[in-house]
Amino acid sequence: MTSIQKPQVRHPGLPKNTLGYTKRDYEGAMSTLCAGCGHDSVTAALIQAFWELDLPPNRAAKMSGIGCSSKTTAYFMKQSHGFNSVHGRMPSVTSGASAANRGLTYIGISGDGDSLSIGMGQLCHAIRRNVRMLYVIENNGVYGLTKGQFSASADIGSTSKKGEANVQPPIDPALLALSLGATFVARSFSGDKTQLVPILKAGLMHDGFALIDVISPCVSFNDHEGSTKSYRFTREHEVEMTEVDFVPIRHEITTADSDAAVTAVQMHDGTVMRFRKTDEGYDPNDREKAYAHVRACQMAGEVATGLLFIQRGGADMHAVARTVERPLVELPYSELCPGKSALDTLMDSYR
Amino acid sequence: MAPTNVNDPHHYHKVVDCQYACPAHTNVPGYLRLIAQGRYTDSYLMNRASNVFPGILGRTCDRPCEPACRRGRVDGKPVAICRLKRVAADLRDDITDQLPTAPAVKNGKRVALVGAGPSALTVANDLLPLGYDVTIYEKNAQPGGLMRVNIPSFRLPAKVLDDECGYIINMGATMKYGTEVSSMKALLAEGYDAVYVGSGAPKGKELDIEGRWDESAKPNIHIGIEWLANVHFEHVEKIGKRVVIIGVGNTAMDCCRTAKRVGATDVKVIARRSRKYFKASPWELEDAEEEQVAILENHAPKRFVIENGKLVGMEFEQLAWSEEGGKQVSKVAGTVIIPCDDVILAIGQDNAFPWIERDLGLEFDQWEMPVVDKVTHQSTRADVFFGGDAAWGPQNIIWAVEHGHQAAISIHNHCSAAPVTERLEYGMNLVSAKLGMQSWSYHNDFNPSPRQKMTHEELVKRFSSVNVEVELGYTPEQTALEVQRCLNCDVETHFTDKLCIECDACVDVCPVSCLTIAVVGDEADLRTRLSAPAANMTQDIFVSGALPQTKRVMVKDEDICLHCGLCAERCPTAAWDMRKFDLLVPYAGATLESIVSTHIASAGAAR
Numbered sequence: 012m013t014s015i016q017k018p019q020v021r022h023p024g025l026p027k028n029t030l031g032y033t034k035r036d037y038e039g040a041m042s043t044l045c046a047g048c049g050h051d052s053v054t055a056a057l058i059q060a061f062w063e064l065d066l067p068p069n070r071a072a073k074m075s076g077i078g079c080s081s082k083t084t085a086y087f088m089k090q091s092h093g094f095n096s097v098h099g100r101m102p103s104v105t106s107g108a109s110a111a112n113r114g115l116t117y118i119g120i121s122g123d124g125d126s127l128s129i130g131m132g133q134l135c136h137a138i139r140r141n142v143r144m145l146y147v148i149e150n151n152g153v154y155g156l157t158k159g160q161f162s163a164s165a166d167i168g169s170t171s172k173k174g175e176a177n178v179q180p181p182i183d184p185a186l187l188a189l190s191l192g193a194t195f196v197a198r199s200f201s202g203d204k205t206q207l208v209p210i211l212k213a214g215l216m217h218d219g220f221a222l223i224d225v226i227s228p229c230v231s232f233n234d235h236e237g238s239t240k241s242y243r244f245t246r247e248h249e250v251e252m253t254e255v256d257f258v259p260i261r262h263e264i265t266t267a268d269s270d271a272a273v274t275a276v277q278m279h280d281g282t283v284m285r286f287r288k289t290d291e292g293y294d295p296n297d298r299e300k301a302y303a304h305v306r307a308c309q310m311a312g313e314v315a316t317g318l319l320f321i322q323r324g325g326a327d328m329h330a331v332a333r334t335v336e337r338p339l340v341e342l343p344y345s346e347l348c349p350g351k352s353a354l355d356t357l358m359d360s361y362r
Numbered sequence: 363m364a365p366t367n368v369n370d371p372h373h374y375h376k377v378v379d380c381q382y383a384c385p386a387h388t389n390v391p392g393y394l395r396l397i398a399q400g401r402y403t404d405s406y407l408m409n410r411a412s413n414v415f416p417g418i419l420g421r422t423c424d425r426p427c428e429p430a431c432r433r434g435r436v437d438g439k440p441v442a443i444c445r446l447k448r449v450a451a452d453l454r455d456d457i458t459d460q461l462p463t464a465p466a467v468k469n470g471k472r473v474a475l476v477g478a479g480p481s482a483l484t485v486a487n488d489l490l491p492l493g494y495d496v497t498i499y500e501k502n503a504q505p506g507g508l509m510r511v512n513i514p515s516f517r518l519p520a521k522v523l524d525d526e527c528g529y530i531i532n533m534g535a536t537m538k539y540g541t542e543v544s545s546m547k548a549l550l551a552e553g554y555d556a557v558y559v560g561s562g563a564p565k566g567k568e569l570d571i572e573g574r575w576d577e578s579a580k581p582n583i584h585i586g587i588e589w590l591a592n593v594h595f596e597h598v599e600k601i602g603k604r605v606v607i608i609g610v611g612n613t614a615m616d617c618c619r620t621a622k623r624v625g626a627t628d629v630k631v632i633a634r635r636s637r638k639y640f641k642a643s644p645w646e647l648e649d650a651e652e653e654q655v656a657i658l659e660n661h662a663p664k665r666f667v668i669e670n671g672k673l674v675g676m677e678f679e680q681l682a683w684s685e686e687g688g689k690q691v692s693k694v695a696g697t698v699i700i701p702c703d704d705v706i707l708a709i710g711q712d713n714a715f716p717w718i719e720r721d722l723g724l725e726f727d728q729w730e731m732p733v734v735d736k737v738t739h740q741s742t743r744a745d746v747f748f749g750g751d752a753a754w755g756p757q758n759i760i761w762a763v764e765h766g767h768q769a770a771i772s773i774h775n776h777c778s779a780a781p782v783t784e785r786l787e788y789g790m791n792l793v794s795a796k797l798g799m800q801s802w803s804y805h806n807d808f809n810p811s812p813r814q815k816m817t818h819e820e821l822v823k824r825f826s827s828v829n830v831e832v833e834l835g836y837t838p839e840q841t842a843l844e845v846q847r848c849l850n851c852d853v854e855t856h857f858t859d860k861l862c863i864e865c866d867a868c869v870d871v872c873p874v875s876c877l878t879i880a881v882v883g884d885e886a887d888l889r890t891r892l893s894a895p896a897a898n899m900t901q902d903i904f905v906s907g908a909l910p911q912t913k914r915v916m917v918k919d920e921d922i923c924l925h926c927g928l929c930a931e932r933c934p935t936a937a938w939d940m941r942k943f944d945l946l947v948p949y950a951g952a953t954l955e956s957i958v959s960t961h962i963a964s965a966g967a968a969r
């Protein structure tokens with residue numbers, strides 16, 4: 012906790028986006044997380060991404076479960092909709108919300124405990140259904156909120172603050188998502204906003220479920236020597252597979268794509284995401300190879316970051332279920348509830 | 363860009379904009395906090411240590427601190443520093459037993475001061491406690507110089523002057539009132555160890571145009587500073603109904619407002635140029651306009667109009683200004699006659715030293731000004747020193763005070779057979795302001811209150827006499843709000859690079875986007891890569907050494923930091939800390955040890 016609220020005054024030269032907002036207009040309540048928590052940097056990166064994308068705050072919904080990471084949603088876009096669900100249930104609640112109102116931008120924030128232990132099944136099904144949402148896992152290898160027990164993402168041999176080594180094999184959310192058919196898989200680091208912000212923007216514009224595993228150190232329980240999720244360890248063992256540059260539609264692309272290593276991907280609304288392979292032989296359009304490569308990094312004790320996999324044009328939950336185009340709130344009552352005769356006709360069709 | 367050396371007091375001193383801009387380096391945030399705590403006497407004494415005349419300056423100071431104040435860059439209006447100084451002065455208790463005293467046993471050195479204006483009085487203030495025998499020669503019957511005879515008492519009541527001049531004189535200066543020094547040679551012959559010339563710039567400038575010397579018009583054409591002195595001495599008690607003032611500096615402002623109090627009803631101040639070039643301070647212009655004085659721009663005096671042996675008006679050329687090759691040039695667009703009964707010339711002051719013989723080893727330059735060293739105030743004659751308006755022409759009270767401090771150091775060196783150039787550098791104390799987790803020894807929250815407005819005496823009462831003070835001072839409520847507007851710039855953000863883990867918490871929390879972690883570069887390049895544009899190039903940027911994990915550097919644009927301490931509160935490793943900075947200013951007779959110890963006392967007091 013800080014002794015004061017963040018003063019409302021701001022730098023007079025702070026630029027405004029096309030909606031007339033400065034970055035600070037996308038802030039939320041003052042963080043109550045520990046000083047130096049990686050999650051707060053993720054919050055700052057999210058704010059930067061929303062601001063750069065001109066996202067109207069009243070058209071977004073912030074979804075979360077339980078954990079320090081899940082508290083993040085309180086700290087940005089105070090004007091947005093939101094739902095703070097029970098532990099691990101955020102994916103299902105978001106699926107439901109999206110089913111009812113497909114017109115909002117869904118931003119799910121979870122933790123490694125919230126997503127890979129209690130909420131694992133929920134996460135798998137949201138991926139499988141391809142719910143259109145940004146799904147951020149703030150991954151610190153521990154249950155921060157309950158004082159630092161190893162989580163399911165802790166690496167074998169990584170030590171607790173008291174020196175005890177973890178013996179259980181880790182679940183890597185990126186590998187999990189790749190194996191379940193996710194169409195957007197990325198990994199980044201809270202301590203590297205130049206990488207994280209463009210990836211968040213690309214994920215927000217993706218036309219399906221976008222999973223971003225963000226290594227986000229827990230300064231209080233998992234930032235010591237011996238931890239494999241500390242600031243220092245991540246910096247020393249990070250290997251960047253691709254470098255992402257996200258170009259919103261209204262910005263002209265000025266740098267020519269003469270560089271053969273640069274690939275441009277047209278997003279659904281015409282914006283362009285470009286990435287550069289920084290690792291020779293890496294192909295983020297090939298699921299099998301991507302899986303093999305990320306897995307090899309894991310075995311070598313390296314942290315593969317960047318945009319790991321992307322596939323455009325996958326059918327999302329609404330396309331598969333062939334639901335109505337408009338959000339339910341926008342349907343006239345007569346269409347939303349067509350009456351007894353319509354129900355009878357439907358029932359007859361099943362006879 | 364090399365890492366900033368914060369062990370040099372200069373970096374942190376410059377962050378305290380007000381103190382840096384004050385010629386005497388008054389510890390502004392320190393004394394404002396004391397006011398906030400209701401410790402008016404302590405606040406007064408902290409002021410007095412550097413500016414000597416807090417009550418006088420709290421009413422009349424030119425306030426170079428206020429345009430510099432960081433709060434002005436944050437919400438448009440600086441803290442009302444000057445007005446708060448007056449609060450401390452008005453509400454202080456009896457301080458006689460806390461003033462410096464002169465030792466019973468003198469040091470055997472005799473010093474003569476010419477003039478009893480603010481600069482000479484400051485010299486006396488600094489030398490008397492060291493055991494000097496100080497004699498002050500003053501032409502007038504009372505001390506204060508122009509503060510007494512020119513600054514009208516509706517701005518500066520006599521009681522305030524009497525008290526603060528008295529504090530110095532009562533230490534035991536020998537006062538020779540009514541004694542004009544008419545020969546420097548004779549003065550030196552009296553065997554003083556040193557002589558200080560603080561005689562001011564006593565000559566008002568002339569306007570040599572048609573009609574000026576016409577015998578019939580002469581009685582109605584006045585020199586501003588002489589006329590103000592005559593009003594002070596009650597030699598002049600009235601003026602015509604319609605008065606024209608030539609010039610738009612501070613003297614003009616006092617002339618027009620005084621005229622309104624001795625019978626004038628229609629007063630016009632005439633300026634050659636447009637408002638943005640006026641010399642008078644904006645607040646003086648406002649005060650004059652509040653008193654229904656008209657200010658006319660772009661008029662150049664052409665001649666005095668005399669009809670039937672009587673001054674009836676003044677003719678002006680109306681100027682149209684334009685820019686040519688980066689220079690302002692004027693064209694005459696027409697002429698106009700402004701009818702009036704009296705004219706007051708307020709177009710500047712000159713120095714005059716007819717009483718200093720030119721064969722004493724005391725050099726004068728081509729403009730008949732003494733050759734004086736900018737740092738030591740020593741003339742070309744080792745035992746004669748100059749300061750205040752006498753040294754380099756008219757300035758203001760606070761500069762006169764600072765000159766006095768510096769000259770006193772030189773005089774003390776001279777009398778102790780030390781080189782005058784042997785001067786102590788500024789020092790500093792830097793003490794953590796941390797009291798515990800998220801708890802500081804200062805009030806770190808930002809108060810969004812707007813600048814408090816000074817209440818003025820109602821017009822009818824004001825015009826009834828020259829002695830009715832116009833500014834009524836702040837109410838307790840206004841004081842409480844205004845002190846909270848201070849951003850405590852002296853509680854500095856202090857960075858220890860080896861502790862930083864580059865978590866970005868400080869960068870993310872800073873409400874005014876001061877902080878950036880970046881790959882090092884030269885200054886011009888770094889300034890383009892900050893979290894928010896570096897709008898103000900006069901403010902420094904702080905650059906740390908290489909950070910342990912990535913070898914990038916922490917960069918802080920000092921421009922609009924609120925000193926809210928949030929960076930330090932959100933830092934997990936205490937790499938950022940808030941530290942109370944105290945500038946250690948050496949005065950005459952100070953040793954390194956003595957400046958440190960007196961200021962530790964004041965740092966403690968500021969908590």
Ligand SMILES: Cc1cc2nc3c(=O)[nH]c(=O)nc-3n(C[C@H](O)[C@H](O)[C@H](O)COP(=O)(O)OP(=O)(O)OC[C@H]3O[C@@H](n4cnc5c(N)ncnc54)[C@H](O)[C@@H]3O)c2cc1C
Nearest residue numbers: 477479480481501507508542543561562750751757758759
């Ligand atoms: C109308 C007017 C208004 C002003 N208002 C302000 C203001 O609001 N704020 C501000 O900061 N400044 C103001 N100033 C400027 C300020 O008053 C001077 O800069 C300041 O007083 C200079 O101090 P000093 O000690 O150098 O000399 P002075 O104040 O000029 O004092 C010199 C003294 O020396 C005496 N003296 C001179 N020659 C001799 C001699 N031969 N023998 C003996 N005695 C002698 C004089 O009688 C006088 O008392 C104003 C000036 C004027 C003219």
Ligand SMILES: Cc1ncc(C[n+]2csc(CCOP(=O)(O)OP(=O)(O)O)c2C)c(N)n1
Nearest residue numbers: 078079080098122123124125153154155156
């Ligand atoms: C149903 C239920 N079971 C257990 C808990 C206790 N609990 C609270 S937070 C948490 C783990 C959070 O870990 P993670 O999602 O990684 O978040 P972090 O605090 O590390 O960011 C647990 C087990 C709970 N709140 N509810």
Ligand code: SF4
Nearest residue numbers: 045048079155229230
């Ligand atoms: S316990 Fe860990 S995860 Fe939770 S707020 Fe503190 S640093 Fe962040």
Ligand code: SF4
Nearest residue numbers: 872923924926927929
């Ligand atoms: S004290 Fe720190 S957080 Fe506050 S404005 Fe200054 S740099 Fe920013």
Ligand code: SF4
Nearest residue numbers: 862863865866868933
């Ligand atoms: S909060 Fe502290 S540790 Fe984190 S980046 Fe800032 S100075 Fe470094």
Ligand SMILES: [Mg+2]
Nearest residue numbers: 122123151153
């Ligand atoms: Mg966790």
